[in-house]
Amino acid sequence: MSGTSDARPLLAAEAVVAGYEPGLPIVHGASLAVAAGEILAVLGPNGAGKSTLVKALAGLVPVSRGTVRLDGRDITGLPAHLRPRAGLAFVPQTENIFASLSVADNLRIACDVMPDRPRGRARTAELLDLFPDLARARTLLAGRLSGGQRQMLAVARALVASPRVLMLDEPSAGLSPLFVSDVFARLRTIRDTGVAIVLVEQNVRAALKVADRALVLVEGRNRHEGPAKTLADDPAIAALYLGGAPHSSGSPA
Known part of the structure; x- marks a missing residue:
């Protein structure tokens, strides 16, 4: 523990x-x-x-x-x-991703609202290493992901801001x-x-x-x-x- x-x-x-x-x-x-x-x-x-x-x-x-x-x-x-x-980051149970956007664009939006965008881009790269399923699916629409992958994307989006x-x-x-x-x-x-x-x-x-x-x-x-x-x-x-x-x-x- x-x-x-x-x-x-x-x-x-x-x-x-x-x-x-x-x-x-x-x-x-x-x-x-x-x-x-x-x-x-x-x-x-x-x-x-x-x-x-x-x-x-x-x-x-x-x-x-x-x-x-x-x-x-x-x-x-x-x-x-x-x-x-x-x-303080929060991941709600539902409506926690943009289903009509790609995995990469979901992460990019989270990065774009950060005051330090270069740090956000670096953090996004780190998160794709942590979530290899997302890295492989980065060009797919988020709505096509499995339930588990969607949840991982929601968590990754929240973690972009460290x-x-x-x-x-x-x-x-x-x-x-x-x-x-x-x-x-x-x-x-x-x-x-x-x-x-x-x-x-x-x-x-x-x-x-x-x-x-x-x-x-x-x-x-x-x-x-x-x-x-x-x-x-x-x-x-x-x-x-x-x-x-x-x-x-x-x-x-």
Whole structure:
């Protein structure tokens, strides 16, 4: 495990209350912290507020109370379009690529909005080395990619700006087990470069296998938190989210 809960948080949210409609919060005082080089999985049942929480951290859902800090800086009120430049990238579950453009053009657009375009072009070349499937498919329309390749393209687009924190909403949704393993293996590689990753997932087994720590939300509130391995082996967590049996590190995801 690369990250530890004792490390200084790179991204920290405290007592966040957030929702789409004024006076109707979905997240009720949730908190999280993730350090550089750490993967934090955010888990919980449907309707727990997982996606709303990360969208609030990305600036896409209003925060009515609480604070969001990035490397100690209060970004609670920072507009969403400025957060990537501050070092916070978000990959939504859907509509995360331009299907009518080629793979290369998807990456080029991400590069063109950077203040330092030469650095963006160099970073794009690095990412094509990290995602060889994208390099081979660079001239194809993104809409013709497989589900796993689309997800990798979405992640690559987010990484062009060299964020310090990468947040992903349900990256395994609709993918085959093979592609889930492949996408999560890439996340480990990204984590090992020092990027902090916040991973919202319904695939609890796979998420606990890849994560360093996990946070379980229930009804928009923190319910459980701890090392991923500890939660995977917790009978209460297993009964709620893993089909009744603790997850052994040797069992398949």
